[in-house]
Amino acid sequence: MLLSVEDFGIEFHDHDKPEKVVEGVSFTLDKGEILGIVGESGSGKSMTALAIAGLLPRKKLIKEGRILFEGEDVLTMERHKLRGLQGDEICMIFQEPMTALNPTMKIGTQVEEALRIHHTDMNDAARKERALKWLKNVELEDPERVYGSYPHQLSGGMRQRVMIAAAMVGEPQLLIADEPTTALDVTVQAQIIKLLQKLNKESKIAILFISHDLSLIRQISHNVLVMQNGHLVEKGAVDDIFEHPVQEYTKKLISAIPKVEL
Amino acid sequence: MSENLVSLKDVEVSFTSGGIKKTEKQVLKGVSFDIKEGEILGLAGESGSGKTTIAKVILNMVDIKAGSMERTTNHPQMIFQDPYGSLNPAYSINWIMQEPLRMSTKLNAVQRREKVALMLKEVGLDESYMDRKPGELSGGQRQRICIGTALMRQPRLLIADEPVSALDVTVAAQVLALLKRLHEEKGLSILFISHDMRTMFNFCDRIMILREGGIIEEGVPKELYKDPKEEYTRLLLKSAGI
Amino acid sequence: MKKWLKKHKNFNFIAGAIITGVLLFTVLIGIFATPYDTTQMSVADKFAKPSFAHWMGCDNYGRDILSRVMEGMGNTFLIAVLTVLIGTVFGVIIGALCGYFGGLLDDILMRINDVLFSFPSILLALVIISLLGTGRLNVTLALGIAFIPSFARIVRSEVKKQCSLDYVKSAALMGAGHMRIIFVHILPNIMPVLLSSVMIGFNNAVLAEAGLSYLGIGVQPPAASLGRMLSEAQSYLFTAPWYAIFPGLVIVLTVLGFALLAEGTTEES
Numbered sequence: 129m130l131l132s133v134e135d136f137g138i139e140f141h142d143h144d145k146p147e148k149v150v151e152g153v154s155f156t157l158d159k160g161e162i163l164g165i166v167g168e169s170g171s172g173k174s175m176t177a178l179a180i181a182g183l184l185p186r187k188k189l190i191k192e193g194r195i196l197f198e199g200e201d202v203l204t205m206e207r208h209k210l211r212g213l214q215g216d217e218i219c220m221i222f223q224e225p226m227t228a229l230n231p232t233m234k235i236g237t238q239v240e241e242a243l244r245i246h247h248t249d250m251n252d253a254a255r256k257e258r259a260l261k262w263l264k265n266v267e268l269e270d271p272e273r274v275y276g277s278y279p280h281q282l283s284g285g286m287r288q289r290v291m292i293a294a295a296m297v298g299e300p301q302l303l304i305a306d307e308p309t310t311a312l313d314v315t316v317q318a319q320i321i322k323l324l325q326k327l328n329k330e331s332k333i334a335i336l337f338i339s340h341d342l343s344l345i346r347q348i349s350h351n352v353l354v355m356q357n358g359h360l361v362e363k364g365a366v367d368d369i370f371e372h373p374v375q376e377y378t379k380k381l382i383s384a385i386p387k388v389e390l
Numbered sequence: 391m392s393e394n395l396v397s398l399k400d401v402e403v404s405f406t407s408g409g410i411k412k413t414e415k416q417v418l419k420g421v422s423f424d425i426k427e428g429e430i431l432g433l434a435g436e437s438g439s440g441k442t443t444i445a446k447v448i449l450n451m452v453d454i455k456a457g458s459m460e461r462t463t464n465h466p467q468m469i470f471q472d473p474y475g476s477l478n479p480a481y482s483i484n485w486i487m488q489e490p491l492r493m494s495t496k497l498n499a500v501q502r503r504e505k506v507a508l509m510l511k512e513v514g515l516d517e518s519y520m521d522r523k524p525g526e527l528s529g530g531q532r533q534r535i536c537i538g539t540a541l542m543r544q545p546r547l548l549i550a551d552e553p554v555s556a557l558d559v560t561v562a563a564q565v566l567a568l569l570k571r572l573h574e575e576k577g578l579s580i581l582f583i584s585h586d587m588r589t590m591f592n593f594c595d596r597i598m599i600l601r602e603g604g605i606i607e608e609g610v611p612k613e614l615y616k617d618p619k620e621e622y623t624r625l626l627l628k629s630a631g632i
Numbered sequence: 633m634k635k636w637l638k639k640h641k642n643f644n645f646i647a648g649a650i651i652t653g654v655l656l657f658t659v660l661i662g663i664f665a666t667p668y669d670t671t672q673m674s675v676a677d678k679f680a681k682p683s684f685a686h687w688m689g690c691d692n693y694g695r696d697i698l699s700r701v702m703e704g705m706g707n708t709f710l711i712a713v714l715t716v717l718i719g720t721v722f723g724v725i726i727g728a729l730c731g732y733f734g735g736l737l738d739d740i741l742m743r744i745n746d747v748l749f750s751f752p753s754i755l756l757a758l759v760i761i762s763l764l765g766t767g768r769l770n771v772t773l774a775l776g777i778a779f780i781p782s783f784a785r786i787v788r789s790e791v792k793k794q795c796s797l798d799y800v801k802s803a804a805l806m807g808a809g810h811m812r813i814i815f816v817h818i819l820p821n822i823m824p825v826l827l828s829s830v831m832i833g834f835n836n837a838v839l840a841e842a843g844l845s846y847l848g849i850g851v852q853p854p855a856a857s858l859g860r861m862l863s864e865a866q867s868y869l870f871t872a873p874w875y876a877i878f879p880g881l882v883i884v885l886t887v888l889g890f891a892l893l894a895e896g897t898t899e900e901s
Contacts, residue, residue, distance in 0.1 A: 314587075341559075
């Protein structure tokens with residue numbers, strides 16, 4: 129078991145009254161498993177993802193429960209230890225490929241960044257080789273050219289592939305993807321989903337895939353978590369959830385998908 | 391025989407950008423179609439396909455390089471994708487919804503307010519929303535207000551540009567149901583622009599597939615989806631899991 | 633209004649409001665009555681130290697400094713307010729038109745704007761005053777013109793930002809004409825930024841006026857002016873330091889008070 133989230137909750141204390149945004153969430157993730165977290169806005173899915181990635185601020189909010197990554201609690205870990213994990217064992221990709229990359233740095237430099245931080249034993253040549261290997265793995269045509277380009281010279285789909293390469297370059301155990309395809313064209317979305325599935329099969333990397341799009345979740349996940357208003361409503365294998373939903377909310381979500389009967 | 395509300399024939403639109411060295415980009419390359427009265431016409435396309443430009447052509451907001459656009463409806467209205475930028479944050483809902491009436495009718499304040507109250511009811515919102523500001527409303531509520539505002543001038547054609555793409559799935563379903571009801575009750579024609587093939591299947595009477603400034607295929611949803619002739623159409627359908 | 637006050641109740645705002653309030657109050661009193669006639673000279677009171685009779689002492693002509701400071705404050709406030717008014721009104725008009733319409737109008741007006749902007753405001757004011765002559769009205773005009781470019785730039789940038797939002801397109805579809813869209817629909821949304829700029833502008837105007845008067849090209853004697861008093865006080869810095877201290881202190885307090893107010897109103901919760 130790679131990840132174990134136990135009774136996790138977040139309470140915000142930066143306004144007049146405390147606000148519980150996540151409460152009582154528990155689930156596990158195995159090595160090589162793709163877990164889809166689906167929910168509407170306000171469900172707390174992104175907050176949970178940020179917590180697992182160790183990206184939540186330590187002040188202004190109170191966290192309860194535990195998030196065990198390979199047996200150690202991410203929430204209470206010492207900072208330097210957490211930083212050692214981030215970028216190396218746990219990586220995250222986000223929704224907006226347009227703003228996720230630094231416009232003033234070349235692609236190659238950005239993809240190598242995680243290596244520069246975590247693998248100080250690698251020299252320039254080794255780093256470049258690894259970066260190019262991953263640019264190729266994410267199915268970018270002409271990796272050498274992309275390596276030397278700037279973000280603005282690439283399309284949205286290409287940038288998202290670069291993001292994935294930058295996340296994978298440290299060969300992490302867990303990839304957290306928060307709405308990675310929402311800002312992309314529909315045809316590009318399908319390609320990125322296929323790419324993630326390929327990487328999962330080849331590198332056995334566990335993926336936490338967060339989305340509001342049920343059909344995407346259905347396409348990619350092994351198991352599914354349904355969240356609403358900070359609570360975990362239902363969890364199970366993907367086919368079980370979609371074919372035999374138990375909870376009212378899950379049924380409501382599924383019935384909201386427009387049916388196409390030919 | 392229903393008339394054509396809008397008729398586009400071989401419309402070409404290009405944009406020039408750049409200062410000293412001007413580059414011309416052709417956004418629409420000879421687009422022709424009609425929007426019939428009382429129909430919901432779907433326009434499926436991805437970003438850069440020119441779908442928003444077609445909307446601008448119909449609204450006379452952009453110059454046509456070649457071809458023609460004729461319409462028999464005076465003031466088609468439009469609703470947009472981003473509910474958070476579509477309503478003026480500085481004014482109350484009441485003020486916003488009265489504005490179309492202020493501009494086009496001679497009604498006084500009391501009469502206008504009455505019409506706003508009626509329209510709010512039509513779009514499924516309580517009168518109390520009148521004095522609220524957009525910042526207090528959710529995405530779905532805002533989109534309903536946008537629809538209500540657009541209908542104040544009683545247009546015969548409503549252009550909906552990705553109206554539910556930014557909304558939660560359950561909320562989107564409600565907004566679409568609202569649009570369908572308004573279509574049926576008032577005979578409102580809708581040009582539904584989207585990339586969501588699933589939503590369009592049940593919603594539209596006809597669907598046109600737009601790619602890089604040209605309409606490559608069109609048809610009645612059932613036939614189009616069952617037997618797409620173009621590779622790109624197949625790709626769009628496949629990406630939507632159909 | 634209540635909501636606005638509640639939102640902005642913080643230390644900066646309160647401190648700024650108190651300081652500015654006290655200064656404004658003093659200016660108001662000064663309009664009707666000052667302790668002594670501001671031009672009344674008295675050989676006996678020459679360089680009188682601050683005392684109960686003369687709270688701020690007297691200057692080299694035996695004139696009561698407090699009274700002169702009050703009058704000077706009045707002049708400074710008046711000029712600063714009018715300067716900012718001119719800058720804002722014309723800056724908004726130019727900036728909004730450029731931001732909304734863009735194109736050739738934008739290019740031409742902004743180039744002119746840039747030329748004006750590149751002059752340090754005091755230098756520009758100098759040029760204009762040399763053409764029009766000195767005096768309160770001309771100083772106001774000169775500084776006002778010098779202040780237009782920065783307001784125009786800010787307004788243009790904010791209007792452009794707003795134009796990218798769909799509510800502007802929506803307004804056009806409602807049937808609103810260009811002017812209505814700019815001034816009724818868009819303008820209220822740039823108010824926060826504009827307000828902040830106005831407050832900063834006021835402070836710059838106060839300092840600019842003091843500077844011009846110090847140089848001798850602002851408010852002319854016998855009218856009192858804080859800047860001018862500073863200039864005159866220079867020679868007597870060691871013999872009658874209160875002559876420089878009080879006008880200087882008032883300038884500092886004015887700028888501080890407004891800066892705190894500005895900070896207080898723009899602070900996010």
